Amino acid sequence: MKTPLLLLLLVALPLSAWGDKGHRVTCTLALEGLPPSLHAWYAGRETEVEDHASDPDHWRSDRKEGPRHFLDMEPYGGPDQLPRTLEAAQAKIGGDYYRRGVVPWIIQDRWRDLVDAFKSGDASRVTMATSILSHYVADAHVPLHTTENHDGQATNQRGVHSRWESGLVERYLQVEAIKALPAEADPHILERPWDWLRDSHALVPQLLEDDLSADRTTPTDGQRKQRTQAYWMIFWAKQGPVVKGQLQLAGKHLGDAILTAWIAAGKPAGPAKPAH
Numbered sequence: 401m402k403t404p405l406l407l408l409l410l411v412a413l414p415l416s417a418w419g420d421k422g423h424r425v426t427c428t429l430a431l432e433g434l435p436p437s438l439h440a441w442y443a444g445r446e447t448e449v450e451d452h453a454s455d456p457d458h459w460r461s462d463r464k465e466g467p468r469h470f471l472d473m474e475p476y477g478g479p480d481q482l483p484r485t486l487e488a489a490q491a492k493i494g495g496d497y498y499r500r501g502v503v504p505w506i507i508q509d510r511w512r513d514l515v516d517a518f519k520s521g522d523a524s525r526v527t528m529a530t531s532i533l534s535h536y537v538a539d540a541h542v543p544l545h546t547t548e549n550h551d552g553q554a555t556n557q558r559g560v561h562s563r564w565e566s567g568l569v570e571r572y573l574q575v576e577a578i579k580a581l582p583a584e585a586d587p588h589i590l591e592r593p594w595d596w597l598r599d600s601h602a603l604v605p606q607l608l609e610d611d612l613s614a615d616r617t618t619p620t621d622g623q624r625k626q627r628t629q630a631y632w633m634i635f636w637a638k639q640g641p642v643v644k645g646q647l648q649l650a651g652k653h654l655g656d657a658i659l660t661a662w663i664a665a666g667k668p669a670g671p672a673k674p675a676h
């Protein structure tokens with residue numbers, strides 16, 4: 401029986417990549433970086449976009465949802481051997497491929513949804529499609545979403561996943577400390593998720609090393625594995641720039657994806673401003 405194994409795996413997955421705050425920040429930065437031609441689409445709807453950015457993390461009771469948030473690279477032989485299609489993924493590692501993660505393909509699908517939303521002319525549809533796309537783009541920028549050692553379970557660092565993406569973000573991140581980068585149209589947007597994942601993956605060894613060294617210098621309550629304040633300060637001192645950099649890039653890449661979707665839809669004019 402395959403199902404119990406799959407369910408076990410899903411239960412073991414972290415529930416909320418980036419935490420709500422990181423997902424919100426990604427949207428804030430992306431919308432700030434959009435050119436004026438797109439402002440009408442999102443004016444007054446910024447909070448709504450952020451409010452739904454974590455929705456996909458609440459859909460995990462559907463067991464097909466979990467693998468949409470990550471891609472394990474090791475089964476494919478590393479970042480340079482990744483399949484570009486689901487067919488190639490299956491051909492390479494067999495029926496197991498889905499539970500090893502499908503985030504790049506989900507980004508492609510949700511990007512196409514955004515193009516359709518722009519074509520429909522319906523601003524609330526654009527808002528929702530942007531939120532949902534933002535989630536998976538942001539997840540692809542979390543280093544631990546690219547490895548089978550996603551929670552440090554193979555290196556005796558259990559919990560490192562949420563310590564990095566929620567613990568640090570909730571404790572220390574100041575949105576104002578991150579500059580929004582301007583969105584650029586990207587004719588290769590559908591291939592980019594693989595680049596984002598490769599760059600995220602390259603950050604894994606240092607992240608794990610910094611967690612270990614913060615642990616070594618600040619012994620935890622061995623019984624309950626509670627990290628001390630000193631642990632958090634050291635881990636942030638080492639990984640804070642990485643956290644901020646990845647969120648900045650996630651926002652920039654989401655902005656690129658939005659701008660490119662709008663162009664692909666034929667640059668539709670946004671809804672008229674409501675009369676006062």
Ligand SMILES: [Zn+2]
Nearest residue numbers: 417457469539
């Ligand atoms: Zn997620």
